[in-house]
């Protein structure tokens with residue numbers, strides 16, 4: 020098959036490789052070959068699969084892992100493999116030792132943590148104390164290379180299942196935000212393995228992570244203006260921030276990622292409590308920095324994970340409850356003995372994760388600029404008001420200063436063709452995405468109708484982008500606007516109430532091929548809006564709940580029901 024010269028290079032390569040490298044090359048080539056087959060189709064297998072029953076478990080926060088798991092199950096079924104697909108929160112953990120073929124699709128959230136719905140499963144397998152002698156498995160890890168702990172949960176689940184006695188049938192596959200191709204080639208690889216006879220199924224000794232890292236281009240933007248959109252007397256502070264960002268490409272619906280720095284007050288408190296020398300040089304993840312720099316811009320010192328608190332407890336030799344805590348509080352309650360002990364703790368800590376903000380500007384309307392909307396995130400712990408790390412950091416930014424960021428594309432949350440109708444539900448900071456959509460549609464003269472639902476606490480102080488919204492309504496860019504100010508009357512009124520008031524017309528827009536978008540807080544707003552939409556579809560379309568769900572699923576498949584909720 021290979022010409023003489025290529026064959027010589029090939030032989031040179033394999034003759035000089037050690038065992039691990041050969042296994043890696045084997046896995047890599049397998050992936051390359053499978054990727055060259057049309058990735059989203061069911062692969063043609065040489066033999067009927069010998070395995071006829073598999074379980075696919077997924078752990079998801081925003082639905083990607085679930086979508087993939089469901090897609091894999093339907094492909095497996097076409098090959099007459101009985102594939103049970105189940106969320107990790109629903110999975111009966113006592114079934115695990117009986118499991119023969121298990122595929123796990125799991126994302127990483129927070130700071131390298133499992134999704135909430137996968138925590139029980141994750142904790143269970145980490146408690147050891149049992150073996151999984153029958154288990155053959157493979158893990159698909161979803162993640163994002165912008166996060167310092169890329170696909171950490173998937174890596175841990177893969178490793179732990181192996182420790183418990185499970186045998187890998189295909190190597191761990193890590194996937195970045197554009198996960199489709201890697202995910203499909205992983206599943207095709209799994210299917211190929213299952214098509215061998217049971218005895219022939221190879222066991223993978225070394226987890227080969229063929230990770231396609233897309234990497235994110237970093238940009239620096241100059242802050243042009245920062246305006247608090249709430250008026251005096253409001254309970255909120257919502258900052259509209261404009262950045263000069265020449266040459267940065269993005270589309271409406273995308274977000275930007277910002278890595279915040281820890282506030283000076285907290286850094287100083289930590290230094291004082293630990294007795295550390297702020298100027299001492301220290302190595303963190305192969306980089307030499309001063310203790311001060313490390314505390315300022317490298318490590319997260321807020322709301323440490325349970326795992327880190329446990330490590331802290333081991334180092335200081337004290338009993339600390341399994342809970343999440345700030346480094347400052349740990350140092351106050353369970354002090355370190357000296358600066359050296361402190362240094363051994365901080366080099367183990369997690370890097371600061373970026374925070375994502377939906378872009379509020381449009382490339383057509385705001386050339387060379389990027390706008391975002393950031394609400395000051397205040398919460399009370401033990402009677403003390405605290406401010407979210409990134410919103411606090413952004414709140415301190417000064418005009419003319421420079422800020423690093425990257426663009427996080429959101430391919431699913433896109434304006435449809437210019438003649439399509441769109442319904443946008445975006446209370447609070449959810450309005451950011453729709454300011455971007457409306458500005459773009461205005462600037463490009465799109466002819467589709469636009470309907471906005473916006474909500475906040477008070478009309479007088481919290482009507483974000485009021486002038487622009489009113490202007491778009493007056494000029495006809497906005498066909499309909501419905502506002503819900505929850506605290507302007509005795510009973511609370513939210514966007515979902517407004518949707519119900521206009522149920523008949525809303526359903527007509529959907530029936531006419533309209534697109535429905537929701538952006539903003541996931542809980543409770545995003546969840547309530549989806550429930551209300553289902554109710555409207557059922558009542559207006561005279562459908563059963565099941566039929567309404569199918570209708571919405573169909574819209575989702577057609578890209579006509581999209582969420583950007585957080």
Ligand SMILES: Cc1cc2nc3c(=O)[nH]c(=O)nc-3n(C[C@H](O)[C@H](O)[C@H](O)COP(=O)(O)O)c2cc1C
Nearest residue numbers: 079080081082083084126129131162163166169170
């Ligand atoms: C708040 C947040 C934190 C995240 N943290 C990480 C992380 O630490 N490491 C990582 O690789 N990906 C991280 N991600 C990216 C997700 O894993 C990625 O978006 C994935 O596709 C989500 O899959 P899911 O919808 O199944 O949850 C994070 C995403 C969000 C929204």
